[in-house]
Amino acid sequence: MTADAGSEPGQDIALTARAHVTRRRLLTAGVGFAGLAASTTAVYAGAVEPEGLIVTRYAPAPRTWPAGQKLTITAIADLHAGGPDMQIEHVREVVDRANALHSDLIVLLGDFIAWYKFPFVRVPDPLWAAELKRLSAPLGAWAVLGNHDWWHGLPGVRGALASAGIPILENDAVLLGPPRQKFWLAGLGDQLAYPIGRGRFLGVDDLPWTMTKIKTDDPVLLLAHEPDIFPRVPARVALTLAGHTHGGQVRVPLIWPLFVPSKYGARYAYGHVIEHGRHLIVSGGLGTSTIPARLGVPPEILHITLGA
Ligand SMILES: [Fe+2]
Known part of the structure; x- marks a missing residue:
């Protein structure tokens, strides 16, 4: 495109120089703003969001859970006690908020350390265990173990949960609830218990064996640290609860699904999933692992209502 007729060469030069300066300034300002935004986001992800705490509520309606059999559940996942963002004060706050929900049942979905x-x-195991010991619900507090428990301090975690009076369900199930309102609470062994190299693991999970523990027609809840078991969970199970993924933990747009610790990527990364009539809820968890940062997935406690 040519210059406008009548415009003088000097003006063109001045305009071009001004436009060049303006573009350079804009570019510099843009880079500066992007840098500022990136550093602000990094500070937020490292120092602000991990210190938060929200309650996320779900009211799923699985067809295998009897209508009118109301049950409320508080779920605590991936506490990762002892990290920079999960010092004992934060653990205490989690327990206080969990108790304040007054649910019938409390479940802990693994990765305590x-x-x-x-x-x-x-944070020494006895310290966080002393806080978890305060968890209170009419049907008790029950746990499964996670991969970090297996990898980084299994005897300590087992001892801590025992001292807190919290039973661990490992390929086992218990019948809970009052007469005519009973249900099975089943818990799976960890699916990533033993690293065997090249990103492969040997699990101690045994879903078929776990299902043999269910002796009546009462409805079933299943606790599993990793959600990847879900495609194999039978329709007999009304609801599966899992953690492990931290919802992606740092949700950088577009690329975060690549970093979800699940062979299914984003499919079971977070929230309520319904597949073929089967229900799964995955918690974003509370603490952090590998890097002490969260973005777009604030620490959460779940409050779940069934049969309402
Ligand atoms: Fe985990």
Whole structure:
């Protein structure tokens, strides 16, 4: 395109120079703003969001859960006690908020301890166990173990939960609830218990064996640390609860599904999933692992209502 007729060469030069300066300034300002936004986001992800705490509520209606059999559940996943963002004060706050929900049942979905790629001072197991001991619900508090429990301190975690009076369900099930309102609470062994190299693992999960523990027609809840078991969960199970993924933990747009620790990517990364009439709820969890940062997935406690 040619210059406008009548415009003088000097003006063109001045305009071009001004436009060049303006573009350069804009570019510099853009880079500066992007840098500021990135550093602000990093500070938020590292120091603000992980310290938060929200309650996320679900009211699923699985067809295998009897209508009118009301049950409320509080779920605590991936506490990762001892990390920079889960010091004992934060654990205490989690327990206080969980108790304040006054649910019939409390479940803990594994990964009680923290691990990072840098040295850090761990909160001793007896300290966080003393806080979990305060969890209170009419039908009790029950746990499954997670991969970090297996990898980074299994005897300590088992001892801590025992001292807190919280039973661990490992390929086992218990019948809970009052007469005519009974249900089975089943818990699966961890699916990633033993790393065997090249990103492969040997699990201690045994779903078929777990299902043999269910002796009546009462409805079934299943606890599993990793959600990847879900495609194999039989329709007999009304609701599966899982954690592990941290909802992606740092949800950088577009690329976060690549970093979800699940062979299914984003499919079971977070929230309420219904497949072929079967229900799964995946918690975004509370603490952090590997890196002490969260973005777009604030620490959460779940409150679930069934049969309402
Ligand atoms: Fe995990």
